[in-house]
Amino acid sequence: MKISVLLPYKENFSPDYPGAVSLFLKDTVPLSKFKKKIFIYGNTNYKKKLLNNYKNLEFKKYFFKSSSKSYLSKFIENEKLKKSNLIEIHNRPNYINTIYKENRNIVLYFHNDPLKMKNSISVTDRKYILKKTLLIIFNSKWTLNQFTKGLKKNEYKNKLKVINQSTNKKKINFNKKKKIIIFVGRLNKSKGYDIFGKATLNILDKYPSWRSIVIGDEPREKINFYHNRFKILGFQNNIKVINWFKKSDISVICSRIEEPFGRTALEASSAGCAVIISNRGGLPEASPLAIKIKNLTIQNLQKKIEKLINDSVYKKSIQKKIYKNFMLTNEFVSKKIDEFRLKLIKS
Numbered sequence: 001m002k003i004s005v006l007l008p009y010k011e012n013f014s015p016d017y018p019g020a021v022s023l024f025l026k027d028t029v030p031l032s033k034f035k036k037k038i039f040i041y042g043n044t045n046y047k048k049k050l051l052n053n054y055k056n057l058e059f060k061k062y063f064f065k066s067s068s069k070s071y072l073s074k075f076i077e078n079e080k081l082k083k084s085n086l087i088e089i090h091n092r093p094n095y096i097n098t099i100y101k102e103n104r105n106i107v108l109y110f111h112n113d114p115l116k117m118k119n120s121i122s123v124t125d126r127k128y129i130l131k132k133t134l135l136i137i138f139n140s141k142w143t144l145n146q147f148t149k150g151l152k153k154n155e156y157k158n159k160l161k162v163i164n165q166s167t168n169k170k171k172i173n174f175n176k177k178k179k180i181i182i183f184v185g186r187l188n189k190s191k192g193y194d195i196f197g198k199a200t201l202n203i204l205d206k207y208p209s210w211r212s213i214v215i216g217d218e219p220r221e222k223i224n225f226y227h228n229r230f231k232i233l234g235f236q237n238n239i240k241v242i243n244w245f246k247k248s249d250i251s252v253i254c255s256r257i258e259e260p261f262g263r264t265a266l267e268a269s270s271a272g273c274a275v276i277i278s279n280r281g282g283l284p285e286a287s288p289l290a291i292k293i294k295n296l297t298i299q300n301l302q303k304k305i306e307k308l309i310n311d312s313v314y315k316k317s318i319q320k321k322i323y324k325n326f327m328l329t330n331e332f333v334s335k336k337i338d339e340f341r342l343k344l345i346k347s
Contacts, residue, residue, distance in 0.1 A: 003034055003341065004084040006099075007042035008092050009071045013054050014046035015237055020263050021090045021111055023238060024165050026050040031334035034341060041075055072098045079103055085345050086134075093129050094119040100132045107344070109137045111165075112260045114147040123150040130156055134344050138162050139261040140282030161340065164285060165261055166333035169326055170246055172272040174319060179210045180248040181305060182273070184241055184264045185255075187218040187232075192254035192278060192296060197225040199302040200252075204229050207309055213244055245271035249315065250308055253277045254293065254301055262286035272323040274315050276304050289322045 005025060007013060013022045029038055029051060040054045049056075057074040061067055072095060079087075079102050089095050090109045096119070099106060108129065114120040120129060126147060129136065138144040141162055148156060181200055187193045193216075200212045204227050211229035215236050225232075236244075245251065251268035253259075258281035265286035268275045275290035277283045284292065291308075293300050308315040 001034070001037045001345065002082055002084045003038045003086045003088065004075075004079070005029075005038060005040045005088045005090065006075060006092075006095065007040065007090055009043055009068045011042055011090075012044045012046055013040065013042045013050050014044055014048050015050060016046045016048060017235065018050060018238065020165070021109075022050055023263070024111075025090075027166055027168070027330040028334040028337060029053070031330055032341075033338050041078065043071055068094075069098075075099070076102050086341060091117070093117055093125070096129060096132050104132075105344070106133045107135045107137065107340075108133050109139070110143050110147065110260075111139050112143070113258065114143060115149065120147070126151060127155065130159055133159070135340060136160050137340075139165055140285045142258065142282040142285065143260050163333060163336050164328050165263055165266060166328045166330045167263075167267055167270050169323075169329055170242065170271045172246060172323060174272060174316060176247075177249045177272070177319070178247050179309075180244075181210065181212045181250045181252060182215070182244055182248040182268075183212070183252050184215045184244075184267075185253070187214070187216050187223055188221040189223070190255065190257045192256050193218075194223050195296060195298050195301055196252055196254055197223065197230075198298045199305065201225060201227055201230060202298075202302055203305055203309070206306075210309065213248065215241055215244060242267060242271060245273055248273055249319075250274045250276065250305060252301070252305070253283060253287075253290075254296055255280050255283065256296065257281070259283045259286075265290060266328060269322050270326050270328075272319050274308050274318040275322055276301070276308075286328075287322065289318075289325055291318065 011019045041057055043057050059070045059074045086105050088107045091111045119125050144162055183196050185191045214232045217235050245268050251273035253265045255278050261282040265277055265283055269287040275287045277290045278296045279292045279294050291304055
C-alpha cells in the first residue's frame with residue numbers, strides 16, 4: 001500500500017522557515033497507523049527535512065517552462081513507478097486535472113480560502129473539483145462555508161469534511177508565566193500588527209512591569225515601533241516560538257483579514273496563554289474560548305489587554321480555561337485523518 005502526499009510547489013518542508021502545511025504534516029504523519037506507507041513529495045532547496053519519509057522532486061528549470069508543470073511531471077514519473085492507493089493534495093486545486101489523468105484516488109486539503117485559489121474561484125471550478133476527488137478536507141468550518149457558496153447541498157453531500165490543524169498540548173507551570181504580551185506573525189496591517197503595536201506601546205508606558213515580545217517579519221511592508229520593553233526578535237523556528245508562548249501571559253492575534261484558521265491562536269492556546277483574537281474567519285475555531293474583539297480598534301484591544309493586566313484572578317482563569325479545554329492535539333487529529341484514509345482505501 002502507498003499513500004502519497006503532495007505539497008504545494010515551493011512549500012519548505014524543512015525546520016528552516018516551514019509553512020503551515022509542513023508543520024501540520026510533521027505533527028500528524030508520525031502518529032498515523034499508515035506512517036510506514038506514507039510518502040511526502042515536495043520541492044525545497046533546504047537540506048534539513050522535517051521527516052525522513054520526504055522525497056524531494058528535483059528537476060531542471062527552464063525559462064520558457066512552468067516550474068509547477070515540471071514539478072507535477074516529476075510527481076507523475078514517481079506515480080508511474082508505483083501507483084498510490086491514495087493521493088493527498090494540499091492546497092493546490094489546480095494540480096487535480098493533471099494528476100486525475102494518472103490516478104483518480106484523490107483527496108484535496110484546503111488550508112486557505114478556496115475562493116482566492118486558482119481553479120477554485122468559480123462555482124464551475126468547484127463543481128469540477130467535487131467530481132474529480134474522493135473527498136475534500138477543510139482546516140475550518142469557515143473555509144468549508146467559503147467553498148460551498150453557490151452550491152446546492154445535494155452537489156456536495158458526504159464529500160466535504162472539516163479537520164482542523166493541530167499541535168501538542170504543552171506542559172505548563174502557570175506560576176512561571178511572565179508579564180509578557182506576545183505577537184507572532186507577519187508584521188503587516190493584514191495581521192493587525194499596526195493596531196497591536198500602538199495599543200501595546202500605550203500599555204507599556206502605563207505598566208512598567210510588563211514587556212512585549214514580537215516574533216515575525218515582513219520584507220514588503222515596514223511598520224516600526226520603538227520602546228525599550230518592546231522587543232522584535234524577527235523570524236524564529238517553531239521550537240523557539242513555542243518556548244516564548246509557554247513563558248508569556250497574553251497572546252494577541254488581531255488579524256484584519258478573514259483567517260482560514262489561525263495556527264498562532266492554536267499554539268498560544270496549547271501553551272496556556274490568555275488569548276485575545278479578532279473575530280475573523282476561522283480564528284474562533286482555533287481558540288474557541290479566547291477573548292474576542294468584534295470591533296477591532298486600538299482602544300478596544302487596549303481595553304482587553306488592560307482588563308487582564310489589572311485582574312490577575314481573571315487572567316489566570318482565562319488561561320486555565322483555554323488550556324483545560326484544548327482539544328486539537330496531534331493524536332486526536334491524526335486519528336481523524338486515519339479514519340477517512342481507512343474508509344477510502346477499503347472502498
